Amino acid sequence: xxxxxxxxxxxxxxxxxxxxxxxxxxxxxxxxxxxxxxxxxxxxxxxxxxxxxxxxxxxxxxxxxxxxxxxxxxxxxxxxxxxxxxxxxxxxxxxxxxxxxxxxxxxxxxxxxxxxxxxxxxxxxxxxxxxxxxxxxxxxxxxxxxxxxxxxxxxxxxxxxxx
Numbered sequence: 001x002x003x004x005x006x007x008x009x010x011x012x013x014x015x016x017x018x019x020x021x022x023x024x025x026x027x028x029x030x031x032x033x034x035x036x037x038x039x040x041x042x043x044x045x046x047x048x049x050x051x052x053x054x055x056x057x058x059x060x061x062x063x064x065x066x067x068x069x070x071x072x073x074x075x076x077x078x079x080x081x082x083x084x085x086x087x088x089x090x091x092x093x094x095x096x097x098x099x100x101x102x103x104x105x106x107x108x109x110x111x112x113x114x115x116x117x118x119x120x121x122x123x124x125x126x127x128x129x130x131x132x133x134x135x136x137x138x139x140x141x142x143x144x145x146x147x148x149x150x151x152x153x154x155x156x157x158x159x160x161x162x163x
Contacts, residue, residue, distance in 0.1 A: 012037040015040055016030070018033075019036055052105040053161065055162075056159060063160060067117070074120075081119075081137065091140060092139075095145050096132070096134075097133075097134055098130065098146075102162065105161055107132070109161070110122075110132065110154060123135050134149070
């Protein structure tokens with residue numbers, strides 16, 4: 001019964017929280033957020049019958065903290081590069097990140113995380129979904145950059161989406 005009423009409970013919760021945060025904390029916002037949080041997943045559930053499995057909530061929290069920290073640090077690094085380095089002295093390049101991730105949700109989360117972090121952009125996904133092309137504004141060592149992406153992000157996303 002509960003699964004028919006709330007087919008995607010995490011999405012419902014996310015919609016309600018985001019709606020309240022966008023519109024201010026009030027009873028009206030909470031009620032409308034709850035209505036939207038129940039209606040949107042119910043109306044869209046036929047379009048994604050194989051919903052992703054979400055693993056450890058603590059890993060999600062750990063991942064969010066690491067990503068936020070990396071965004072803050074990267075902002076300072078990019079600001080330094082822009083203010084104190086000449087364009088021709090930057091060592092920007094494309095690197096290919098081989099993927100161990102297999103689910104589309106995990107790959108999308110990784111690509112989005114890379115793009116949100118200043119100084120890096122996910123540029124392309126290979127046709128077979130086994131490699132991600134990433135542009136780095138500044139990198140000395142492509143292999144170290146790939147290793148950092150895999151150890152900081154990909155392993156945690158595997159625990160969240162694939163285990």
